[in-house]
Amino acid sequence: MKKIFFTPGPTQLYGSIPKYINEAMKNDICSISHRGEKFEEIFQSTVSNLKVLLNVPNDFHVLFLGSATEAMERIIENCVGKNSFHLVNGAFSKKFFETALELKKSSQRIEAANGQGFDFGKMQVPENTEIICFTQNETSTGVAIDMGNVYQIKRKNPEKLVAVDIVSSVPYVDVDYSLIDCAFFSVQKGFGLPAGLGVVIVNENIIEKSKFLHNNNYNIGSYHSFLSLLKYSGKSQTPETPNVLAIYLLGKICSELSKSGMDKIRRETEKKAEIMYDFFEKHSKYKPFVKNKDFQSKTVIAIDTLDDTQRIIQKLEQNGFIVGSGYKEFKDKQIRIANFPMHNEKDVRKMLSYIE
């Protein structure tokens, strides 16, 4: 039986991925030199398609890494001398914070319980903070932060850098890049690609900070320091031989999504989210984990399924639908359903019909 993956990442591939891979094979994309013209054209095309799709200003730099997890490490290395500040309300925001500690920074955090948002009105960012790290969409718990809150914090702290993890909300989340300094994601979620590529989008403030740290003898890493990545991206290249196939595929998918139009994709995403939240709000037993509607993610929907969790996952699988289990301590108590652009309304409704 053909399966449809509603997992929050890796997830269902875009339907056209096999076609693009065949095209890549026929055109020797995986054999060409990463220092040659053909690769530079692919690099330029992908960066350009991505900037158009996500409305990224021209003065931002698109840098390619191995994963979003790597992005956390590289942001801390390149933007933090001593102090970053983290909003922690789940496993991935916690990982971002812990990455800073592992890299020997004296970072601080504000914590909210799993499934909860933050009280942004009262939030005090410590004075010595160099970068404020948001996890806009907590993949572990399905809590989303409205970008308006991020902009508000940036306006109150204009001299501090702001980095935003949009791993499981991109391309749905509508980011005004002029009000943040850095965003990052990986490609195996909303972009529906095979895993193995991370993307970090940075402005000149981030680059200036990396230069400052480098000039003051901080260790900002080697081949994947932002300065090294920037040096090569200026030539439409990467410091190492990168995942050329993934860069190629990302460009193709960005172009396809732009043709559909982000307005349409956002409307569809919101409609599918409404269908799912509505179904579970009305369900007698299974309820959304995130109670406050202001914090309910549109792209990762966590549901308390209690003792029935494994039974639900199995029944859905028998009918061709793969959903995620809860994250870590919620493994046997929740399911998580992704709502990405490749997931269509018909399949959402069909999937829900198998949940009693």
Place this chain on the structure above:
Amino acid sequence: MKKIFFTPGPTQLYGSIPKYINEAMKNDICSISHRGEKFEEIFQSTVSNLKVLLNVPNDFHVLFLGSATEAMERIIENCVGKNSFHLVNGAFSKKFFETALELKKSSQRIEAANGQGFDFGKMQVPENTEIICFTQNETSTGVAIDMGNVYQIKRKNPEKLVAVDIVSSVPYVDVDYSLIDCAFFSVQKGFGLPAGLGVVIVNENIIEKSKFLHNNNYNIGSYHSFLSLLKYSGKSQTPETPNVLAIYLLGKICSELSKSGMDKIRRETEKKAEIMYDFFEKHSKYKPFVKNKDFQSKTVIAIDTLDDTQRIIQKLEQNGFIVGSGYKEFKDKQIRIANFPMHNEKDVRKMLSYIE
């Protein structure tokens, strides 16, 4: 026209790669969870196939990274408090050394000119050296170090760690892992895979050193510290969502190469190398860059082609053969021809026939 890539990496893909990718697509390999059983089976199978192929002892750990360039950074981070020692005779060995400096280590080097080997009999390794870093096969210049010289240095310095870059000689190079501590490579060269995966093979001495540094408050990195990689590899997983497709393909290719048999592959490699070196030794104008036969790489063959370089490259391309140009300062003076397992003798002879 169908092209054959004799480039030193990325290079010609194995002929069966498109078949394995189709198989991966059909079996949803790129959609499965990297925390689930199916991924763990792929991980185990690839590690097992790789260990069989390369004759890696069971007590070594196979860790997956994004590239061989990353491996250089991670080895320095995890094995060097203050001092590493590098044998530098080309661009990649120099990069390994410079990575150590960028990571704020007080590393030292011994240098040989491009195209030259080392006088191992006289070599003195500085006393405070924590790890000796060999680039066994310099992709930039086609100089290879006989593994016997590596073992000799290790025997003289048993308390020092030894790391060996086998990026462009694997799987041809026959390594006795009991006489080194660490080897690393990427998959887009001798393994004929799409780029985007690095592999580092380490023993317990390397892990012990990482633990020592970690316990003494050194920064050994975060998600890709050897301790983090080891924690996850113990569960047949990786810290981040990895390049699952590449891990899957590597396992398939290792299995295929094992079926051919490494003895046969090594004999064929040596025969093809002999054909090429013989051709150029006898050529009136174009000569091997590496003069000393003891240091001539069997897998990356650099030829001084002088003013004719671009003309040769173009003529070969018109006839379906892609060879590499010289590296950096040798770009317009040399060609580099790879000799990997997917390159067959018939094509080598045909390719040479187009060089006047």
